[in-house]
Amino acid sequence: MGVSGCGKTTIGDLVARELGVQFLDGDSLHPVENVAKMAAGTPLTDEDRWPWLATVGSELAAATGGLVLACSALRRSYRDAIRAQAPDTVFLHLHGSKEVLRARTEGRSGHFMPPALLESQLATLEALEADEAGIVVDIAGPVNQVVADALAGIAAAVTAAVGSPARGAIGTPGRQFDVDLLAAPFNLDDAAVTWVNTTLESMTLEEKIGQLFINHNNDYSPEYLDGVLENFHVGGMRYRPGPSAAVQEHIRYAQSKSKVPLLVASNPEMGGAGSCDDGTFVATHLQAGSHPDKSIARRMGQVAGVETAALGCNWAFAPIVDIHYNWRNTVISTRAFGNTPEIVVERAKEYFDGISESPTACAMKHFPGDGMDERDQHVVTSHNTLGYDDWNKTYGHVYREMIGHGVQSIMIGHIGAPELSRHFRPGLADKDIRPATLAPELLQDLLRGELGFNGLILTDASQMIGLTQAMRRKDLVPATIAAGCDMFLFFRNADEDFQYMLDGYKSGVITEQRLHDALRRILALKASLGLHLKDRNELVPPVEALAVIGSDAHRAIAAEIADKTVALVKDTAHNLPIRPETHQRIRLYGISGGPDFTMADPLAYLDTVKDELEKAGFEVHLFKTAAQREAAGETGVNFMSIISEEATGDYADKYDAAFVFANVKGFAQEAAIRIKWSTPMAAEIPWYVTEVPTVFVSLNQPNHLIDVPMVKTAIHAHAGTVEAIRATIGKIMGNSEFQGTFNENVFCDSFDTRL
Helix, strand or coil: CCCCCCCHHHHHHHHHHHHCCEEEEHHHHCCHHHHHHHHCCCCCCHHHHHHHHHHHHHHHHHCCCCEEEECCCCCHHHHHHHHHHCCCCCEEEEECCHHHHHHHHHCCCCCCCCHHHHHHHHHHCCCCCCCCCEEEEECCCCHHHHHHHHHHHHHHHHHHHHCCCHHHHHCCCCCCCCCCCCCCCCCCCHHHHHHHHHHHHHCCHHHHHHHCEEEEECCCCHHHHHHHHHHHCCCEEEECCCCHHHHHHHHHHHHHHCCCCCEEEECCCCECECCECCCCECCCHHHHCCCCCCHHHHHHHHHHHHHHHHHCCCEECCCECCCCCCCCCCCCCCCCCCCCHHHHHHHHHHHHHHHCCCCCEEEEEEECCCCCCCCCCCCCCEECCCCHHHHHHCHHHHHHHHHHHCCCEEEECCEECHHHHHHHCCCCCHHHCCEHHHCHHHHHHHHHHHCCCCCEEEECCCCCHHHHCCCCHHHHHHHHHHHCCCEEECCCCHHHHHHHHHHHHHCCCCCHHHHHHHHHHHHHHHHHCCHHHCCHHHCCCCHHHHHHCCCHHHHHHHHHHHHHHCEEEEECCCCCCCCCCCCCEEEEEEEECCCCCCCCCCCCHHHHHHHHHHHCCCEEEECCCHHHHHHCCCCCCCHHHHHHHHCCCCHHHHCCEEEEEEECCCCCCCCCCCCCCCCCCCCCCCHHHHCCCEEEEECCCCCHHHCCCCCCEEEECCCCCHHHHHHHHHHHCCCCCCCCCCCHHHHCCCHHHHC
């Protein structure tokens, strides 16, 4: 308690951390009418305060495990109103001279209590009386001294009130957000709970610290795995994709050498693809949301579960529950089920139910939600800028629904949420806004508290600049766990990060209570999968299980989904159908974003397109850029010569139609993805739309019309797979109907894209 500027929020938060309990700023409980009055410089009346004080008391009363709450509580009658709800409340009065208080209030920004109200608050203040449980601490000294004095005073006050030490009364395990092993999503039986507790008790400190890490395995050799497991005792791993047989053997060896069974993660966002080189690409998330048949998402999840379980994986970093509100956001443009919370909830539940048919836990991502900002948190911190009420109606709705549906873990994005943070920490300065991975108000107050999530929380990849730009590595590694994350995704440098985490525990950044709560959740997730019941040799299926990966049955599912989801975005010139009988000669252009970190040929898909067109009876003339022709040994070509050669008046005499297939990808290297043409004023840009019927087909991004608004026929095929390309060509020819749907993002908020 105390007047504005005394440090209630700062000291309260630090005291709460030391006690191992939740911190809540009472200002966040004010109704909007009170906030508006204070922001206007109008003192509150008692009639304004009574409902608020009742709410403050109710919050304290409900926090059976302990709570530190900041509230001015200036008058005895106000404190009595709080005590009426919560009789055991201890008041800590942060006292300062008028000079100290004025200096601090004048130095603050972004808070709704202007310094002019200090005089009225001091006039209102009534000191603690002898019969009130409480202590007074002078705020003139350094913060660490104020906190130390506060803790000592609290210990004495609680001992006097209940006859026992303060930490036993307030800070013991069992606080509001401690894990409940018996509740969802773990639902452990007594034997599993015993395994969790005995395993935890058997660990050395280094083994406990190691369980917090998920390693990215960059090497398949036994020597590499021996070093990771023996030196760092990791709790989980995510392997580098490769052939399924090599991946499975890698996982089998890792499980055989680990003291505690490993959580083995994969990224089955599109089916089995991405988890191993020969896995089945079933659909993207957007594709699974682009047809009325919601079972598409379930079948995607089913194939993902079957194929990853055959590898020995037990943890899926999916589904993605972001909402694609901003068409400029190309991070999740294909990785979100859609642009409304309703479609995201419906399809995410279907995916979860499908993959849950296999022994797999899910980690939905990326809390607090991507899709508002246009930037990629792989290369910069991005932000979800929605206010508290709007967030609750959208992203909050999705998370509540999925938590209620049983999702076991949540991956936290390196995404800031300024308005959400300020809802729980009023007055938080812009410079103090942190990505969710470092924000206890988002992880504890919101995700654990208001959303009631009892499962495991993990960070997104820790090499992402959205996290690393926030603070020094030595500080941020333990800070993620202190803020409320339970596992840390990927070492940057294993020796350094392990030591940073260990140092963070030894220095008190990570409390004993926070460490053990995280470990119980990690072990509980493992027990919920039954890993503790299996012999080490049974944690990974036999080699014969790999037969399901890329099977004919799974490819047939992919083909059926591809046929259903190819979407005709527009055909305003009525160019379709285009058939060999009427448009024999096709000029074929391919567009890519250039090579990415996978080093795969970005134009390899064009061979498939050309082959499928020729099988259909077309005569295909493939355009090649100046760079391609030079690479083939041709001399004397440049972008001007290509333009003059390609853009001639007899274009329509040479070709009957033009097809442009774009497979533009990009990941973790740029903040946004757009078409990049091969040269200035490139010859492949659709200048030819006025010459011949032109069809533009996107095999990936849904936002290309912003760069090719001149095309009159646009198709979104979602994927560069044989199945998607074959289905698209069949529909261009009129052999089957377009069934896919799309949302307004495809038009990129521009009128000319609809023409």
